[in-house]
Amino acid sequence: MLVFLLRRLLQSGVVLLVMSLLVFVGIYAIGNPVDILISPEADQAEIARTIAAFGLDQPLWTQYLIYLQQAVRGNFGNSFVHGTPALALIVQRLPATLELACVALILAVSLGIPLGLWAGLRPASKSGRAIMGLSILGFSLPTFWVGLMLIMLFSVQLGWLPSNGRGATTELLGVPVSFLSWDGFKHLLMPAANLALFKISLVIRLTRAGTQEALLQDYVRFARAKGLRSARVVFVHVLKNILIPIVTVIGLEFGSLIAFAVVTESIFAWPGMGKLLIESINLLDRPVVVAYLLTVVALFVVINLVVDILYSLLDPRIRLSDQAD
Amino acid sequence: MSMVQPLLEVNKLQTQFPTSSGIAKAVDDVSFSLAAGEILGLVGESGCGKTVTGFSILGLVDPPGRVVGGQVLFKGEDLLTMDTERLRAIRGNRLAMIFQDPMMTLNPVLRIDTQLIETLQAHQDISRAAAYDRALEALGEVGIAEPAQRLRAYPHQFSGGMRQRVAIAIALINRPDLIIADEPTTALDVTIQGQILALVQALCRERQMSLIWISHDLSVVAGLADRVAVMYAGKIVESGTVRATLDHPAHPYTRGLLGAIPALHERGSRLLPIPGTTPSLLNLPAGCAFADRCAQVHGACALPPPDFAVGHDGPSHRVRCWLNHANSPNRIADAAP
Numbered sequence: 001m002l003v004f005l006l007r008r009l010l011q012s013g014v015v016l017l018v019m020s021l022l023v024f025v026g027i028y029a030i031g032n033p034v035d036i037l038i039s040p041e042a043d044q045a046e047i048a049r050t051i052a053a054f055g056l057d058q059p060l061w062t063q064y065l066i067y068l069q070q071a072v073r074g075n076f077g078n079s080f081v082h083g084t085p086a087l088a089l090i091v092q093r094l095p096a097t098l099e100l101a102c103v104a105l106i107l108a109v110s111l112g113i114p115l116g117l118w119a120g121l122r123p124a125s126k127s128g129r130a131i132m133g134l135s136i137l138g139f140s141l142p143t144f145w146v147g148l149m150l151i152m153l154f155s156v157q158l159g160w161l162p163s164n165g166r167g168a169t170t171e172l173l174g175v176p177v178s179f180l181s182w183d184g185f186k187h188l189l190m191p192a193a194n195l196a197l198f199k200i201s202l203v204i205r206l207t208r209a210g211t212q213e214a215l216l217q218d219y220v221r222f223a224r225a226k227g228l229r230s231a232r233v234v235f236v237h238v239l240k241n242i243l244i245p246i247v248t249v250i251g252l253e254f255g256s257l258i259a260f261a262v263v264t265e266s267i268f269a270w271p272g273m274g275k276l277l278i279e280s281i282n283l284l285d286r287p288v289v290v291a292y293l294l295t296v297v298a299l300f301v302v303i304n305l306v307v308d309i310l311y312s313l314l315d316p317r318i319r320l321s322d323q324a325d
Numbered sequence: 326m327s328m329v330q331p332l333l334e335v336n337k338l339q340t341q342f343p344t345s346s347g348i349a350k351a352v353d354d355v356s357f358s359l360a361a362g363e364i365l366g367l368v369g370e371s372g373c374g375k376t377v378t379g380f381s382i383l384g385l386v387d388p389p390g391r392v393v394g395g396q397v398l399f400k401g402e403d404l405l406t407m408d409t410e411r412l413r414a415i416r417g418n419r420l421a422m423i424f425q426d427p428m429m430t431l432n433p434v435l436r437i438d439t440q441l442i443e444t445l446q447a448h449q450d451i452s453r454a455a456a457y458d459r460a461l462e463a464l465g466e467v468g469i470a471e472p473a474q475r476l477r478a479y480p481h482q483f484s485g486g487m488r489q490r491v492a493i494a495i496a497l498i499n500r501p502d503l504i505i506a507d508e509p510t511t512a513l514d515v516t517i518q519g520q521i522l523a524l525v526q527a528l529c530r531e532r533q534m535s536l537i538w539i540s541h542d543l544s545v546v547a548g549l550a551d552r553v554a555v556m557y558a559g560k561i562v563e564s565g566t567v568r569a570t571l572d573h574p575a576h577p578y579t580r581g582l583l584g585a586i587p588a589l590h591e592r593g594s595r596l597l598p599i600p601g602t603t604p605s606l607l608n609l610p611a612g613c614a615f616a617d618r619c620a621q622v623h624g625a626c627a628l629p630p631p632d633f634a635v636g637h638d639g640p641s642h643r644v645r646c647w648l649n650h651a652n653s654p655n656r657i658a659d660a661a662p
Contacts, residue, residue, distance in 0.1 A: 218429035221385055225424075226444045226495060227417030236443075240434045315434055316479040 005305075012301040019297050020071070023290050024064050032056070033080050033284035054080060067290075076294070077287035081280070086287035090273060090295055095175045096166060097265070097272035101257040103179065103192040108199035109250065113239075115200075116207025121234065123212065131204060138201030147194045147267040154190060161190050164269035191268040195261055199253055206249055210242030217241075244315050251307035255300040330401055331358040332535050333382070333503055338395035340374075340381045349606040351377040351390065353559035361502065362533040364526075366546030366567070368582070369556035372603050375539045376425070378556070379505045383422055384412055399503070418448040421496040423506040423525075427489035427513070431480035437464075437491055438476040444495050463494040467524060486517035490524070497528060503535040510545070522549065543582050547571055552641075555579050558604055558614035565635075565642030575635040575644040577619045613646070621648055 034050055042050075051057050055066065070077065076087045115135075119128040155163035167187030169176035178184030214220055215238065223237045224230075262274035269275075273292060280288040312318050340352035352374045359365050367375050380386050382397050384404060397404040399420060404412060424430045431440060441460035445451055451459070457476075464472035467490040480488055489509055496504060506525060510518035526549055529536045540546055546553055547567060554564040555578065563576040574580045584597035601618040610616065612627040619626070625647040633650060634640045 216387065218424055218426060219432040221380075221387075222422075222424055222430045222492070222495075223432065224385055225383055225416055225422045226447065227413050227415070228443060228447045229413065232443065232447070236435070237432050241432070244434075316436075317433065317481045 008301075008305060012298070015301070016294055016297055020068070020290055020294060021064065023293050024067065024286070025060070027284060027286045027289060028060055028063075031284055033286065036283055037080055076291040079280075079285055079288050081283050081285045081288075086285075086291040087295075089276065089288060090292055093271060093273045093276050094295070095177065096270060097258055097261055097274060099177055099179065099188070100192055100195060100261055100264070100270060100272060101254065103188060104196035104199060104257055105250065105254055107192060107196035108203050108253075111196075112200045112203025113207050113246070116204040117211055117234065117239070119204065120208040120211025120215070123208075132208070135201040135204040138197045139205075141197075143194060143198065143263050144267055146197055147191075147264060150190050150194055151267070162187050163190075166271055191264050191270050194268070195257060195264045199250075199257065202249065202253065203246065206246050207242060210245060211238055214238045214241050240314070244311065247310050247314060248307060251303050251310075255296070255303050258299055259296045331398075332361045332363075332400065334358040334396070334398040335378075335382065336396040336398070338378065338381055338392065338397065340377050340386055340390060340392045342390040344607065347607045350559050350609065351606055352381055353609075355395075355556075355559075355561055357554050357561065357564060359503070359535050359537065361535055362529075363552065364529060364536045364538060364550045366543075366550035366553040367537055367539045367556060368541065368543055368546055368553060370541060370603050372606070373556045374559040374606075375541075375556055376507050379422065379507050379537065379539055382505060383416055383420065385422075414448065417444055417496075417501075418499045419502050421499070421501040421504050423489075423492055423496050423504060423509045425508040425511055427485050427492055427509075430492045431488055433480055435479075436476070437478055437480070437483075440491075441476070441495055441498060444498050448499050459498065460494075463498045464491070466497070466528070467491070467494040468520075469494070486513050486521065489513060489517075489521055493521070493525065493528075500532065501534065503537070504529070505537045505539070507539045508541070511541075518545075543571070544586050555582065558609055559606060560614070560645060562615070562646065563642075563644045569642040573635075573642075575642070575649065576615075576646050577621050577648070578615050581618075623647070 034047060034054070034056065038047060038050055048057075055063055058066070067077065074087075076085065078084060079086050079089055082089060115131050119131040122128040151163045154161040165187055166178050167184040168181045169178050169184055170180040171177075172180060178188045220233060220237055223233045228237075258273075261270075261272060262278055264270065265272045265274035266278065273295075276288065277292050279285075280292065335358065336356050338352055338355045339350070342349040342351055355374070355378055357365065367378065369375050377386065377390070381392050382404065384392075386392060392405055395405070399415065404415070404420075407415075431437075438457065438460055441463060442453065442456040445456040445459055446453075460476060461472050464475060469475050469487065469490055475483075480491070483491060493509070504525075509525070510521050513521060522545065525536065525538075528534065538546060538549055543553075550567050552565065553567050553570050554561045555570070555576065556562065557578050563570060563574065563579045570579065571583065574583060578599070581597070581599035585599060586596075599618055604610075604614055604617065610627075611629060613619070613622075613630045616622045616626040628647070630645050630647050631650050632643060632645045635642050635644045635649065
């Protein structure tokens with residue numbers, strides 16, 4: 001187990017290194033941030049001074065090595081735009097995005113699994129078909145359009161929910177969160193539902209497919225032949241088996257929820273990392289973009305690790321092995 | 326003969342599966358009965374409806390398949406019309422089943438003790454501790470060494486033969502009156518097959534349990550069962566005591582099955598395989614379904630064959646065939662001047 005963790009850590013280090021290099025070179029290729037940042041009236045001396053201040057006068061490989069040197073010490077550079085440490089900017093925005101993604105994930109699991117089970121157990125019933133029909137809608141409708149429609153309906157027409165921002169936040173263990181106050185919760189509900197829609201549909205379809213497959217297995221028939229009550233057959237024998245693929249997909253999807261909450265955050269003006277990323281890309285704010293992507297990669301690594309551990313808890317046939325395979 | 330009520334009485338059971346190309350009559354007009362403590366061998370080739378018969382009795386036919394007619398009287402009560410809760414209370418309790426493939430029967434993500442204990446708790450109000458003790462005992466009874474350790478294991482930590490022993494322990498844990506065993510040795514090595522067979526036989530004798538042993542292997546049934554029923558294309562074509570049926574087989578199909586068993590002592594003697602394959606259950610002929618493969622086919626076989634007592638060993642030996650039947654149209658035609 002320890003060897004497994006160490007190997008994982010080493011692999012993650014390599015991934016982070018390659019990732020940082022790619023983004024560094026990529027943004028260098030796109031253009032010169034100074035052209036965007038500095039006012040058109042600035043004279044040549046001022047431009048040269050700014051370039052020198054950002055270290056952009058050095059050759060690319062020197063810039064990268066300096067960056068790495070600093071990064072190892074935990075310094076990811078200052079934002080070109082804000083002048084504050086890039087990592088601090090991201091960490092400041094992280095809780096908002098994490099909260100949004102977590103609530104969306106909880107919605108996806110708590111709605112997706114029961115609905116999927118229902119549709120899987122009663123595939124021919126009207127309710128089963130209706131669930132599948134709606135899940136196709138959830139799958140196909142673009143997130144931004146659904147977001148706009150939600151705002152139209154609940155903010156503009158009905159006036160029930162606010163259309164932008166986080167609302168009042170409450171400190172929880174030193175982290176600002178929205179869901180603890182009524183005002184914050186109202187702000188959170190719509191963007192979370194918008195972000196969750198696709199994932200709910202995904203979980204419904206996965207659960208339904210898994211249920212239908214499991215129902216044909218001998219062990220389910222044997223469980224029924226033992227005279228078990230149908231609740232036990234469904235919630236223990238079927239559910240425990242289908243949770244394995246569901247956990248995998250949910251784990252991967254949680255990473256993408258965080259990384260790609262951009263659209264939802266833009267529509268609902270949610271002050272999270274996604275919005276910061278879009279702004280930074282527009283301004284070629286390299287330190288922030290690189291730091292953002294490194295953060296996301298690190299999150300993916302952690303999530304995958306958690307999924308692997310959950311796996312071994314759910315499926316007794318899988319043990320985290322210490323040997324490379 | 327005393328009029329003791331049989332433990333199980335199956336009357337004109339019919340199970341059908343609707344498919345896109347028609348209705349498959351997997352079980353068609355099957356009747357048999359079983360006394361307490363009796364062992365019945367249900368024999369036939371793959372796809373002849375043996376397994377579906379077993380599932381129909383327990384009410385475990387997967388939709389869209391369904392039992393469309395007949396009765397399954399278990400201790401006088403019809404399982405087919407019983408409400409689901411009452412049926413659930415009988416399943417796994419008075420009437421249990423062992424499946425063909427032990428690799429697939431046990432739930433891979435649940436420990437053996439969970440799977441044993443839940444079977445007890447589904448049918449009686451028993452504490453976990455007491456159920457655990459019973460589970461321990463049950464594993465010991467099917468010949469599993471160090472049951473206390475093995476109880477905490479998962480199915481993948483057992484071999485196929487051991488898994489089948491566990492499945493048998495689960496099926497027997499509530500001391501049922503009747504076990505339906507669906508080819509429980511087919512997926513196992515020959516030596517393990519013998520062990521499992523001996524185990525089930527011993528447990529049945531010891532507990533006066535009735536057993537329906539479903540198999541494609543007449544030689545296994547010959548050594549195990551009291552009576553045998555031979556199925557072909559969804560129908561029972563011959564049934565009777567093992568001695569009468571195997572010593573004096575009346576149906577050409579039964580004779581064919583016996584001819585296809587390799588004999589150990591007559592080396593070099595030719596096996597006589599039955600030509601052809603089982604017919605599709607989707608469009609069975611109006612007459613005898615075996616006619617196409619039968620060496621003794623004649624004009625009468627185009628008509629539905631009669632079901633009659635053939636005379637060996639009294640009325641219990643029955644056959645569904647025109648050969649040797651008194652009212653065969655051919656015989657009448659031959660007799661006519």
